[in-house]
Amino acid sequence: MFDYTFQWNQVLVRLPKMLDGALVTMEVAVLSMLIGITLAIILTILRLSGSRPLKAVATGWIEIARNTPALFQIYMAHFGVASFGIHFSPFVSLLIGITFNNAGYLAENFRGALKAIPDTQARAGRSLGMSQIQAFGYIILPQMLRISFLPMTNQMVWAILMTSLGVTVGMNSDLYGVTQDLNALTFRTFELFAIAGVIFYVITKFITLSARIIASRLFRY
Amino acid sequence: MKMLTLTAAFVAATGIAGVAHADKLDDIIASGTLRCAVVLDFPPMGMRDENNVPIGFDVDYCNDLAKALGVTAEIVETPFPERIPALMSGRVDVGVASTSDTLERAKTVGFSIPYFAFEMAVTANEKSGITSFDSMKGHTVGAVAGTFEAIALEKQVNEWGEGEFRPYQTQADVFLALSQGQLEATVSTSTVAMANVKTGNFPGISVVGKAPFDTDYVALFANRADYGLLNYLNLFVNQQIRTGRYAELYEKWVGGDLPTLTVPNAYR
Numbered sequence: 276m277f278d279y280t281f282q283w284n285q286v287l288v289r290l291p292k293m294l295d296g297a298l299v300t301m302e303v304a305v306l307s308m309l310i311g312i313t314l315a316i317i318l319t320i321l322r323l324s325g326s327r328p329l330k331a332v333a334t335g336w337i338e339i340a341r342n343t344p345a346l347f348q349i350y351m352a353h354f355g356v357a358s359f360g361i362h363f364s365p366f367v368s369l370l371i372g373i374t375f376n377n378a379g380y381l382a383e384n385f386r387g388a389l390k391a392i393p394d395t396q397a398r399a400g401r402s403l404g405m406s407q408i409q410a411f412g413y414i415i416l417p418q419m420l421r422i423s424f425l426p427m428t429n430q431m432v433w434a435i436l437m438t439s440l441g442v443t444v445g446m447n448s449d450l451y452g453v454t455q456d457l458n459a460l461t462f463r464t465f466e467l468f469a470i471a472g473v474i475f476y477v478i479t480k481f482i483t484l485s486a487r488i489i490a491s492r493l494f495r496y
Numbered sequence: 497m498k499m500l501t502l503t504a505a506f507v508a509a510t511g512i513a514g515v516a517h518a519d520k521l522d523d524i525i526a527s528g529t530l531r532c533a534v535v536l537d538f539p540p541m542g543m544r545d546e547n548n549v550p551i552g553f554d555v556d557y558c559n560d561l562a563k564a565l566g567v568t569a570e571i572v573e574t575p576f577p578e579r580i581p582a583l584m585s586g587r588v589d590v591g592v593a594s595t596s597d598t599l600e601r602a603k604t605v606g607f608s609i610p611y612f613a614f615e616m617a618v619t620a621n622e623k624s625g626i627t628s629f630d631s632m633k634g635h636t637v638g639a640v641a642g643t644f645e646a647i648a649l650e651k652q653v654n655e656w657g658e659g660e661f662r663p664y665q666t667q668a669d670v671f672l673a674l675s676q677g678q679l680e681a682t683v684s685t686s687t688v689a690m691a692n693v694k695t696g697n698f699p700g701i702s703v704v705g706k707a708p709f710d711t712d713y714v715a716l717f718a719n720r721a722d723y724g725l726l727n728y729l730n731l732f733v734n735q736q737i738r739t740g741r742y743a744e745l746y747e748k749w750v751g752g753d754l755p756t757l758t759v760p761n762a763y764r
Contacts, residue, residue, distance in 0.1 A: 445662035459642030462604035
């Protein structure tokens with residue numbers, strides 16, 4: 276039994292607030308991807324480096340990021356570090372949590388992409404007089420990013436959806452946080468979350484479609 | 497054949513009529529169970545004892561209601577934001593969940609007359625230097641998302657134009673954040689503040705004074721259209737007070753001056 280009358284006008288007047296929230300959600304996701312990709316490249320390099328401790332750091336990061344819930348990672352970035360006296364705002368905690376997660380998953384994507392590039396290419400570069408760094412930077416890295424481009428958009432979609440976990444650390448300016456706030460105020464749960472769901476869907480669909488268009492333009496053979 | 501069709505039609509008609517006439521109150525009595533939405537993260541109104549059994553003012557109140565109805569009570573734990581979805585999706589019959597009866601919310605659910613009233617208190621981290629409600633200005637403050645005090649405090653922070661408001665999902669998270677210094681002060685019901693400071697789980701915090709918000713009257717809630725049930729709830733609340741049970745429960749769980757539940761110069 277579902278005894279409820281939908282009153283859309285009660286929530287449509289609050290749509291601008293939710294759209295503001297959607298912008299914050301995008302902001303967190305984009306930032307977490309930019310930093311996440313950078314960190315993932317560093318993790319990949321650490322893994323390739325011969326040094327054992329560096330390798331262990333990278334492996335540890337990737338293992339934790341991939342094998343624990345994102346909720347745990349975000350919670351740790353807020354309440355966990357606070358027990359050592361380090362205080363981050365909800366925004367920063369959420370950003371750190373998602374970035375940590377992104378970096379771990381993306382590093383794993385990059386590893387898969389690297390496997391698809393024959394290592395004879397790096398050797399060919401070296402034989403042309405490039406340094407190891409040059410060979411990686413000019414030959415391997417661009418191909419790696421190209422191969423893992425679509426998996427990266429997947430991660431971007433994940434990042435968008437993960438922002439909804441920010442409410443657990445007191446975030447109330449992102450789309451989900453704003454929706455929760457409005458829900459507490461009006462008790463119009465079903466309309467509000469239906470709208471939030473549609474906004475999430477539109478954002479992620481927009482990202483996957485535009486990624487596909489960009490990919491077809493950029494990566495023509 | 498014709499007889500069979502007629503009988504079938506008759507059975508169907510009475511069946512439908514039966515469903516249409518039974519209201520929610522009948523459904524509860526017929527099912528033999530009263531399912532109450534209770535927030536169990538909100539001592540002393542709702543919490544769990546060492547054996548994980550739900551206890552508290554709201555739990556006792558639900559049990560009393562079930563007893564009056566002659567049915568068994570079933571406590572359904574619902575965090576604050578999930579009270580309404582639980583009701584609307586039919587997981588609970590009635591909310592005994594310290595729910596503030598705001599006009600905005602009353603557009604969605606039906607409220608009984610108030611069954612409890614809260615005063616608001618400021619609890620601060622001792623390092624913050626906050627000594628009163630007004631000295632919270634410019635500081636990072638927070639409360640449990642979706643509560644009366646959270647809505648009022650967020651409004652106040654916006655009015656002050658400085659400082660920051662952060663809602664957390666549970667009362668435990670708020671006091672954890674306060675104890676860690678993530679929050680410098682919080683506004684909560686004074687009963688909850690006292691109960692949490694007393695546990696000793698959250699070192700470095702203390703109750704520093706009252707918050708000048710309106711008295712937070714909380715009511716039982718049910719589906720807005722279920723007048724039969726809402727009428728019963730109103731009478732039940734009235735009887736709880738009349739028979740002294742309200743005072744008894746207040747003494748048992750909270751103690752101190754019994755809050756009056758009527759508004760001077762008003763009918764309801």
